[in-house]
Structure formats: structure tokens, C-alpha cells
Amino acid sequence: MKKKWFLALALGGLMACQPQQAELQLIQLDTIQLDKTALKVEVLADSLNVPWDLDVDSEGFLWIAEQEGKVSRINLQTGEKKLLLQIEEVWKVRTSGLLGMVAHPDFHRNPFLYLNYTFKKDSLIRSKLVRYTFKDYSLRDPKVLMEIEGGTSHNGSRLAFGPDGKLYWATGDKHDFTYAQNPEKPNGKILRLNPDGSIPSDNPDPKSPVWALGFRNMQGLAFSSSGLLYTSEHGDAIEDEVNLIQKSGNYGWPAIEGKHDLQAELEFADQYKTLEPINSWTPVIAPAGMTFYGSDAIPDWKNTLLLTTLKGKSLRILFLSSDGLRIDSEEILFENLYGRLRDVAIGPDGAVYLSTSNQDWNPQPGFPLPGDDKILKISPAKTISSNPIIPVKASQVLALDGKQLYQNYCASCHKEDGKGVEGIFPSLVKSPLVQGEPRVLIEILLQGKSSATGAQAMPAFSFLDNREAAEILTYIRASWGNAASSISSTQIESTRE
Ligand code: HEC
The missing domain is CATH 1.10.760.10 (Cytochrome c-like domain)
Structure with a gap:
């Protein structure tokens, strides 16, 4: 891998100047063999500093939000990358900073980019949701839609638009055990807003942005093609979760961790009608960005959730049941290969984009690799190398006996x-x-x-x-x-x- 990397550095400079061409020439790191499809892993961008959120807009551009407050845009046809914004007031320590980003789903008519980041107001840490307008190749006119309490950790956050045209925001509990179950506090919740920041009249309480409650720290938020909403969430020492979100749902934190399997949890569940995760992991994997894969480009992955993990240093492929209500099986890809993975997004042609997180607050032995952090591109390959990566079934490795x-x-x-x-x-x-x-x-x-x-x-x-x-x-x-x-x-x- 090291050798290939030097080649990447040598060609990296050239790539940016090349004119638009049929297929983008990138440096290939590895190939993957699935049952039906052969894939290649390439480097789309490098030398980033914790690209926390990736989003592909409806015009086919990839947006990158780096934790320290930078926003860039990559033309996926040419590979050209432009830095468009550096937010000076972003306050970044450990897991705070610029953490959430989503483009308006009709970006051509509504060129709005929504960002969430932490900042300091006097001595207090705050977290704000801001809407920028993309005009003349710059992001301008920031409009603050909402401001909530922030913390040194557990700030979430992810943003997503639903098929209902509403903006969903997954907030963290800011490490306060009293917040997630308190409907007055916007922390530890899924919030639902109109694109202009106002509260939709069909929210559970039309005066409150709260859509669902009882969360610790979510770093994944994804809609499926049929409109189901999933989150990924960090458990404490045990029980990382993927949840299927329902309107007014209570997901139990901090009274309940993961599955309802202890007596006290069962009692709370009975009283508050809490919902169980559709998957949980012990030992923990530290799940981060997640997206639904609905494209035909990689048929093996159709109807899956792709979940990046930090501690697990891998991509998890979660195979959904046809109705999307269950996770039937799980495969693990890239374990320890590229390090911590923070987010994932899907291109218009079904290519998968991953961001590494090896420059973050918790570097692992052997990382960062040269050129980290990177954006990796996974797409169908015409030829396969002699030594392809093969996904591992989680059922075979998860539980050491x-x-x-x-x-x-x-x-x-x-x-x-x-x-x-x-x-x-x-x-x-x-x-x-x-x-x-x-x-x-x-x-x-x-x-x-x-x-x-x-x-x-x-x-x-x-x-x-x-x-x-x-x-x-x-x-x-x-x-x-x-x-x-x-x-x-x-x-x-x-x-x-
Ligand atoms: C670094 C060495 C070490 C490791 C590793 C270790 N132990 Fe021990 N274990 C000891 C020593 C020393 C004692 C005796 C302490 C004493 O003097 O009472 C002991 C005692 C025990 C005893 C009490 C046995 C008896 O009859 O007194 C049990 C049970 C035990 N260990 C289980 C485990 C298990 C299970 C693990 C793995 C999770 C483990 N140990 C790992 C050193 C170790």
C-alpha cells in the first residue's frame, strides 16, 4: 500500500489540471470481490483534516465538511476540488466542531447548504444550525435557524432531508443524563423542521421541533428509498445501536441501553413504551455516518445500510429485510485497512464515497497513513487484481467464543x-x-x-x-x-x- 501511495502523490498534482474526460483517472488502492460485482477502491481526495460529513447534492457535486470548519465541493466528473468556506467561529475540541451538513434536495432551485457546528458564546459551548446560500461559487448569507446547548462531547450530529421535504437533525445529549428524556430540551433528540427553520404543524407537538427522543449520541441519520428513517448511535461501554425512527418514538436512553434485556430496562420499557434498536453491537464498534444504498450499480448492496465505524475501523454492510424493518445480516469490509471511517455518501451513478477520520482526537496505532485524511471512492471495476478484498460475514467474527x-x-x-x-x-x-x-x-x-x-x-x-x-x-x-x-x-x- 505504501508504494502505491507514492505514485498517488506524484500523480495527484497532475490530476487536477486534466480536462474533463469520460472516466476520471484516480489512484487505485485495492479491489473488492463481491458475489456478483467486482469493485475498485480509489483515492478521490487526500490531505484533509477529519472530513466529518459528506453529502452529494442533486446536481451531482460532493460536499465535504471538515471538523475544523472548512466546507469544500468536489466535481465528481473532473475530480476538481474547491474550498468554499472556512467558518472562523467553529469551536473544535475532541468531538465538537463542524459536525453536520446537508444540501437542500432540490439544490438547483433552492441552493441551500445546511450546517451544524459548535461555537463558544462567552464561556458557554453552543451548537447552531445555519443555512448558507450557494451563489457565484461561494457560500454566503448565513441564516441561523436554531441554536441549542453544546458540550465538549455528545453533540451528534447529522442532518438529512426526508421525502416529506422536512429537515431532520439528530442531536446528542451533550453528556447530560437528564436531557434525552426531557421533551423541553432539544438535546438527545431527532428534531424535525421546515427548510426555513420553522416548526412543521404536523410535528407531535406543533410548538416543538422534537420528533423522537431518548438518544445518547447519534452520528448516522439516513432515509431509505421507501422513506424509512434510520439512525446509528454510540452506546456507552456497551450496546452501540441502529434504530428505526418513528414519530414520537422514545428510544430509552439513559434508562435503557440497547436491547431491553435487563429487569430495570423492561420495567422502563413497559411504562414508557420505548422502542428497541433493530441492531446492537457489544463489543462496541463506534458507529458513525450511515447511508441507505438503493442503486443498481452495485447489485450486491441493493437495499442495505452502509455504516462507517471508528473503533471498528471498517465499513459495515447491513442487509435489510425487504420491508426495511429488520437487519437480516451484516458484512464487514476493510477492517483495519484504512483506519477510522467517519462518513459515507452515494454518488448519482451509485459510486460510494467514504471519508477517513485518522487525524481526529483518537488516532490509532499505525495511523494516520500518508495522505490522511482521504475521501475514498468505491465503484464497479472492469478488472480485478489477483488479491481482492473479500467481505467477512459478521456472524463469523463478531463473537469470539x-x-x-x-x-x-x-x-x-x-x-x-x-x-x-x-x-x-x-x-x-x-x-x-x-x-x-x-x-x-x-x-x-x-x-x-x-x-x-x-x-x-x-x-x-x-x-x-x-x-x-x-x-x-x-x-x-x-x-x-x-x-x-x-x-x-x-x-x-x-x-x-
Ligand atoms: C497476569 C497473570 C494472570 C492473568 C492474565 C489471569 N490471571 Fe487469574 N490469577 C492470577 C493469579 C496470580 C492468581 C492468584 C491470586 C492469589 O494469589 O490469590 C489468579 C487467580 C485466579 C482465580 C482464582 C483461582 C483459585 O483457585 O484461586 C481465577 C478463577 C482466575 N484467576 C481466573 C482468571 C481468568 C478467567 C483470567 C482471564 C480473564 C485470568 N484469571 C487471567 C494471574 C492471572
Whole structure:
């Protein structure tokens, strides 16, 4: 990959000067083989600084919003990129900054670009929704449509237009546990506005922009071709989510995390008629930008949600049921290859555009790569390289089982056969503690165990999520001649409290 990159740098300068041509010549990084379609991955743009939001307008131009406040536009035919705006007042720390962008769906007649960003007003962090007008190749006449409280984190945000012509805004709870369930606060909500910023008369409350509530921090907002609205949302330590949004829906945060699987959650769900996510991930993947794929250009992906992930450093292809109400299966692409991925958009010809996020506040080992951040283009390929990337089915990798987890985390001391090392690491074979009271065993795992002799101690494993901890303990209780009952995620969760 490195070698190809130097070529990209050498040709990058030339590309911009080339006249318009039938097919844009870009530097190719990789090829992908799907069941029906061969694809190529190319670099459309590079040297960006956290391109947080991508949007393709109805004229076929790709808009890029960088977190520090820059807005650029790329001509997808020629690859020509123009910086059109730098918003000086953008306040960017960690995950705040310029975070949301969408073009009016009829951009020719209504050349409006909607932006959301955080800024400082005296000592307060605020978040505003602003409408710019694109005229004479510049963005001008900013009109503030709405202003809400902002925070150092959990600001959301994504913007999308619905088939009803309304503007939807996914806000974060600004890390305040009292906001998401409070209908008076616009934070931790899906808001619905007219394109001029006024409140639609058919909102649940015609005086309030709130359309749905109970959210933590959404970074994905997408309409399907049949008009269903989906969000992606960051969970806390567990349970990242994709939700299907309904008018007046309550999605449970902070009383409920992900699926309704704990007793307290079931009680809250019963009382407030909350809705469950259509998918959740534990361990977390940090889901970010998401879009619906409805084009025939890549038939394998028709009727999917394409979801970028940060921690997961991958693109997730979520295959929807034909009615769009369920996610039937999931595939993983590019894991660890291009680093953190922040957003995704679809071109008029069905090409997929991804933005990397390797210059952001949370760089990963091995990243940023030269030229980061980049906009990657994925489109059908005529020829395929000898070593194409093949998507992996999530069902095959998502869940490491108890044995694999034990080997990853425990075998270095207690050894693969559980026999440990005499006098240093106790044997787990026929151990009364392993086979005894679940609560005691769970506490050893989560809190570690100091040595009676002071020689060696056992580290705490509280960072494991509930499922992983349950899998490991169930495995050691049923291996090497041990024969004790299994341990559930719920038991782990209640011991944590
Ligand atoms: C760095 C080495 C190390 C690792 C890794 C480790 N342990 Fe331990 N473990 C110890 C030591 C040392 C003790 C004994 C502490 C003492 O003196 O009581 C212990 C004790 C235990 C005990 C109590 C056993 C008994 O009979 O006293 C259990 C159960 C246990 N470990 C499970 C695990 C599991 C499960 C994992 C993996 C998630 C794990 N350990 C990872 C070092 C380790």
C-alpha cells in the first residue's frame, strides 16, 4: 500500500489540471470481490483534516465538511476540488466542531447548504444550525435557524432531508443524563423542521421541533428509498445501536441501553413504551455516518445500510429485510485497512464515497497513513487484481467464543490447559472457586485478586464487556473436568452494580 501511495502523490498534482474526460483517472488502492460485482477502491481526495460529513447534492457535486470548519465541493466528473468556506467561529475540541451538513434536495432551485457546528458564546459551548446560500461559487448569507446547548462531547450530529421535504437533525445529549428524556430540551433528540427553520404543524407537538427522543449520541441519520428513517448511535461501554425512527418514538436512553434485556430496562420499557434498536453491537464498534444504498450499480448492496465505524475501523454492510424493518445480516469490509471511517455518501451513478477520520482526537496505532485524511471512492471495476478484498460475514467474527477469549486474556498465566504454573498461577482445574458461587467468581474476574503471599496478583478484567466475561467464565466452568453451571451476561451486569 505504501508504494502505491507514492505514485498517488506524484500523480495527484497532475490530476487536477486534466480536462474533463469520460472516466476520471484516480489512484487505485485495492479491489473488492463481491458475489456478483467486482469493485475498485480509489483515492478521490487526500490531505484533509477529519472530513466529518459528506453529502452529494442533486446536481451531482460532493460536499465535504471538515471538523475544523472548512466546507469544500468536489466535481465528481473532473475530480476538481474547491474550498468554499472556512467558518472562523467553529469551536473544535475532541468531538465538537463542524459536525453536520446537508444540501437542500432540490439544490438547483433552492441552493441551500445546511450546517451544524459548535461555537463558544462567552464561556458557554453552543451548537447552531445555519443555512448558507450557494451563489457565484461561494457560500454566503448565513441564516441561523436554531441554536441549542453544546458540550465538549455528545453533540451528534447529522442532518438529512426526508421525502416529506422536512429537515431532520439528530442531536446528542451533550453528556447530560437528564436531557434525552426531557421533551423541553432539544438535546438527545431527532428534531424535525421546515427548510426555513420553522416548526412543521404536523410535528407531535406543533410548538416543538422534537420528533423522537431518548438518544445518547447519534452520528448516522439516513432515509431509505421507501422513506424509512434510520439512525446509528454510540452506546456507552456497551450496546452501540441502529434504530428505526418513528414519530414520537422514545428510544430509552439513559434508562435503557440497547436491547431491553435487563429487569430495570423492561420495567422502563413497559411504562414508557420505548422502542428497541433493530441492531446492537457489544463489543462496541463506534458507529458513525450511515447511508441507505438503493442503486443498481452495485447489485450486491441493493437495499442495505452502509455504516462507517471508528473503533471498528471498517465499513459495515447491513442487509435489510425487504420491508426495511429488520437487519437480516451484516458484512464487514476493510477492517483495519484504512483506519477510522467517519462518513459515507452515494454518488448519482451509485459510486460510494467514504471519508477517513485518522487525524481526529483518537488516532490509532499505525495511523494516520500518508495522505490522511482521504475521501475514498468505491465503484464497479472492469478488472480485478489477483488479491481482492473479500467481505467477512459478521456472524463469523463478531463473537469470539469463551475458548478464544480465554486464550486471549487468561492463558498467558493460567495456561491453555488451565493447569497454571505451580506456585505462581493457580490451576483452574477442579478449582473450588471456579466451580463455586458465581458472584464470588465474577468478582475475582472483574476486580482481580491480590495474592495472599504477595508474590503475584491477578489483574482486574472489568474492561471486558458482559458477554465476553460471561463467555469466559462459562468456558472455564465447563472445561478440564470442571462441571459447574453457566454464567449469563445479566449476572455479570448485576455484579458490576
Ligand atoms: C497476569 C497473570 C494472570 C492473568 C492474565 C489471569 N490471571 Fe487469574 N490469577 C492470577 C493469579 C496470580 C492468581 C492468584 C491470586 C492469589 O494469589 O490469590 C489468579 C487467580 C485466579 C482465580 C482464582 C483461582 C483459585 O483457585 O484461586 C481465577 C478463577 C482466575 N484467576 C481466573 C482468571 C481468568 C478467567 C483470567 C482471564 C480473564 C485470568 N484469571 C487471567 C494471574 C492471572
